[in-house]
Amino acid sequence: MSGKRPEIEPPYRDLEFMDSLPARPVRILTEYIDPLQRLRSENVGDTIVIFGSARIHSREQALARLKGLRNKGKTEASLRHREAVRDARAALGMSRYYEEARELSRRITSWSMSLGEQPKRFVVCSGGGPGIMEAANRGAADAGGKSIGLSIELPHEQRPNAYISPELNFMFHYFFMRKLWFAQMAKALIVFPGGFGTIDELGELLTLMQTGKLQQRVLILIYGRKFWDRVLNWKHMVRCGTITRREYALLQFADTVDEAFSRIRDGLEAHHMKPDRLV
Numbered sequence: 001m002s003g004k005r006p007e008i009e010p011p012y013r014d015l016e017f018m019d020s021l022p023a024r025p026v027r028i029l030t031e032y033i034d035p036l037q038r039l040r041s042e043n044v045g046d047t048i049v050i051f052g053s054a055r056i057h058s059r060e061q062a063l064a065r066l067k068g069l070r071n072k073g074k075t076e077a078s079l080r081h082r083e084a085v086r087d088a089r090a091a092l093g094m095s096r097y098y099e100e101a102r103e104l105s106r107r108i109t110s111w112s113m114s115l116g117e118q119p120k121r122f123v124v125c126s127g128g129g130p131g132i133m134e135a136a137n138r139g140a141a142d143a144g145g146k147s148i149g150l151s152i153e154l155p156h157e158q159r160p161n162a163y164i165s166p167e168l169n170f171m172f173h174y175f176f177m178r179k180l181w182f183a184q185m186a187k188a189l190i191v192f193p194g195g196f197g198t199i200d201e202l203g204e205l206l207t208l209m210q211t212g213k214l215q216q217r218v219l220i221l222i223y224g225r226k227f228w229d230r231v232l233n234w235k236h237m238v239r240c241g242t243i244t245r246r247e248y249a250l251l252q253f254a255d256t257v258d259e260a261f262s263r264i265r266d267g268l269e270a271h272h273m274k275p276d277r278l279v
Contacts, residue, residue, distance in 0.1 A: 031177040035170055039185070042167055045119030045275040047148060047185045048108055048264065050101060051201050052132025052192030052223075054158070058102075062088070062095040097192050097224060098135045100257050104190070104223075105139025105147070107261045113145050119275055122187060122268060123148055127178075127201075128160045128169070132192045137163035150178050179204055187272045188219040188264055193227040210247055219267040223260055225253045 011017050018026065057065075066088040072081065105124050112122040124140040126133035128149030140147035141163045149164030151171045160169055172178040183205055191202050208214035222228050234251065237243045252267075254260035 028174060028177060031172055031174055032180070035181050038167065038170075042146070043117060043119045044123050044148070044168070044185070045121050046123070046187045046272070047125040048112075048122045048188045048190065049125045049182050049186045050105060050132065050136035050190045050192065051127065051194060051198050052097065052101060052135075053194035053198060054127075054129045054131035054133060055195070056094050056098050056131045056135075056193065057091060058098045058135070059092070059095040062092040066092055094193065098132060100223070101132050101135035101190075101192050102139040102142065104257045104260050105136045106142045107139075107257065108264060109140040109143035109145035109147070111261075111265060113143065120146070121275060122272075123168075125150065125182070125186070126161075126164075127151065127197075128164060128171075129158050130161055132194065134161035134163060137161055140165075150181055152178050183208060183214055186218055187268060188221065190221045190223055190260065190264070191228075192223045199232075206247075206250065209250055217271045219252065219264065219271075220250055221252045221254055221260060221263055223254050225255055228253075 011023075012026075017023055066085070069081070069085045069088050108122060109124055112120070115121045123146060124136050125148040126136040128137075128151030133149070137147045137149055138161075146165040146168060147163070148168040149160050149170065151158070151160045151169070152175060153171065153173050160171070170181070172181075179201065182201065186205075189202070189205055191198060202220075205214065205218070205220065209218060209220075234243075234248055238245055238248050252263055254263055
């Protein structure tokens with residue numbers, strides 16, 4: 001029997017196979033190995049994670065939106081338009097958190113850069129998207145430092161923000177692998193006002209600390225107590241016995257950039273000046 005033998009490719013070059021259910025463990029593994037290699041290459045020692053809503057805009061954006069609606073209102077007075085103006089006013093009020101997240105990130109990055117680069121300490125890390133995430137990366141860029149973005153593929157389009165350091169810009173398919181990298185290197189978590197995603201990420205890290213799966217010294221700072229006390233009644237959970245006073249004490253609170261920066265810097269200086277050298 002004669003004839004040309006068919007070319008056979010190894011499985012890792014077979015895109016259909018790599019996208020298949022049996023290859024899922026391989027895909028998961030790539031979402032661990034690739035960040036590990038790139039973080040090592042950039043000599044990142046540890047991180048400060050900043051969480052918060054993707055829907056909180058800068059003051060400039062919020063103000064432009066409100067002005068546009070007011071101008072439109074000269075010719076339109078419908079119920080829908082009045083509701084849009086009301087929502088725009090609320091967005092302008094919430095924009096303070098974007099500006100404060102940006103300034104806090106700038107201060108943290110400026111301080112961390114003074115500690116040297118062997119390894120780079122306390123690198124700001126966000127979820128890579130818009131809103132508070134963008135503010136975090138933007139503040140680091142304002143200081144002339146690098147920052148990390150851990151973006152996630154979503155059904156609706158959400159591109160990584162423009163302020164992430166290109167070499168530290170990651171895209172994940174699996175939420176649990178993204179969460180692993182949030183927790184793996186974090187020495188502090190700063191939680192700005194947010195929605196379901198922010199609550200989920202905060203709850204995940206608190207549970208890891210509560211159950212001893214994560215070092216207890218990770219500093220958790222809740223920013224914007226007026227917002228968060230209306231969303232989550234922490235002390236009611238203590239009174240009802242669903243969390244202990246010791247577990248409640250895992251949380252710290254701040255309402256200003258000065259207060260937040262002091263708490264973060266003091267906590268890190270007390271417990272984390274020696275790097276773990278995970279990567």
